Amino acid sequence: MKFDFRKQTVIVTGGTRGIGRGIAEAFLETGAKVVATYQSNEKAAEEFTESNRKYAGCLDLRRFDVTQYSEVENFYREIEQTHDEFQVLVHCSGIRVDSIVGMMPEEDWRKVIDTNLTGTFNMCKLAVQGMMRKRYGRIIVITSPVGRFGFAGQSNYAASKAGQVALAQSLSKEVASRKITVNCVSPGFIDTDFISDLPEEQKQTYLNMIPLKRFGSPGDVAYPVLFLASSEAAYITGATLEVTGGL
Numbered sequence: 746m747k748f749d750f751r752k753q754t755v756i757v758t759g760g761t762r763g764i765g766r767g768i769a770e771a772f773l774e775t776g777a778k779v780v781a782t783y784q785s786n787e788k789a790a791e792e793f794t795e796s797n798r799k800y801a802g803c804l805d806l807r808r809f810d811v812t813q814y815s816e817v818e819n820f821y822r823e824i825e826q827t828h829d830e831f832q833v834l835v836h837c838s839g840i841r842v843d844s845i846v847g848m849m850p851e852e853d854w855r856k857v858i859d860t861n862l863t864g865t866f867n868m869c870k871l872a873v874q875g876m877m878r879k880r881y882g883r884i885i886v887i888t889s890p891v892g893r894f895g896f897a898g899q900s901n902y903a904a905s906k907a908g909q910v911a912l913a914q915s916l917s918k919e920v921a922s923r924k925i926t927v928n929c930v931s932p933g934f935i936d937t938d939f940i941s942d943l944p945e946e947q948k949q950t951y952l953n954m955i956p957l958k959r960f961g962s963p964g965d966v967a968y969p970v971l972f973l974a975s976s977e978a979a980y981i982t983g984a985t986l987e988v989t990g991g992l
């Protein structure tokens with residue numbers, strides 16, 4: 746399937762690194778204008794810009810914190826001024842700060858819930874306002890199978906990821922009449938900075954759990970996202986697509 750997003754503007758949060766970068770680059774290849782956002786890692790943002798120099802006219806980078814409602818409001822205000830409208834939001838930014846419940850500092854609980862779940866609310870709330878007026882939109886939230894199965898040491902992350910799915914399903918029902926679809930993509934283990942701190946032995950254990958016997962790449966996640974963002978996926982909403990190598 747060949748995708749064509751030449752007339753569309755796509756926002757990808759967490760779009761300068763890891764899975765989000767893979768998604769942003771896949772959209773650039775289809776001719777989309779891409780607004781890639783990040784929080785603070787200037788080095789990664791510069792590297793991303795440099796290696797996508799050929800798309801300079803189509804690429805716009807913005808730095809803000811998705812947990813800060815006022816920063817999110819400013820972001821959308823600026824996007825409206827610069828790009829007029831956008832058709833697709835891929836909300837990919839996220840963090841994990843692991844520890845078992847009995848030992849988890851309250852601030853780590855809040856930080857992960859704020860970033861992953863409240864950040865999703867902030868980004869989606871202000872995105873649908875514009876999409877409702879245009880009566881078209883595609884929202885794709887990057888969640889995780891951990892939200893469905895749970896994982897020892899990741900209660901905050903699992904709760905935030907389960908919450909994303911519940912938020913997306915509810916939102917999909919609210920905006921369906923305006924031809925806006927809201928779906929989740931749920932990647933398994935994807936080889937990015939996100940899992941680079943895991944001990945080698947643990948990585949091997951996880952690898953053995955994956956029927957396809959490899960970690961995924963950001964590109965493996967990007968193409969299912971393009972599909973859900975395409976006009977051909979008009980009848981899919983409130984769904985979660987797992988991209989896990991069979992995990």
Ligand SMILES: NC(=O)c1ccc[n+]([C@@H]2O[C@H](COP(=O)([O-])OP(=O)(O)OC[C@H]3O[C@@H](n4cnc5c(N)ncnc54)[C@H](OP(=O)(O)O)[C@@H]3O)[C@@H](O)[C@H]2O)c1
Binds near residue numbers: 782
């Ligand atoms: N990698 C995996 O195995 C895996 C599996 C399942 C689900 N996921 C999900 O996929 C998403 C992306 O993961 P990844 O592996 O690509 O992670 P990553 O390489 O660590 O990238 C995370 C991105 O999120 C941005 N970000 C973090 N906190 C933010 C905040 N408060 N405001 C704005 N942006 C923020 C980061 O910005 P900076 O660059 O400025 O730090 C970065 O661009 C996450 O939601 C994660 O839960 C990942």
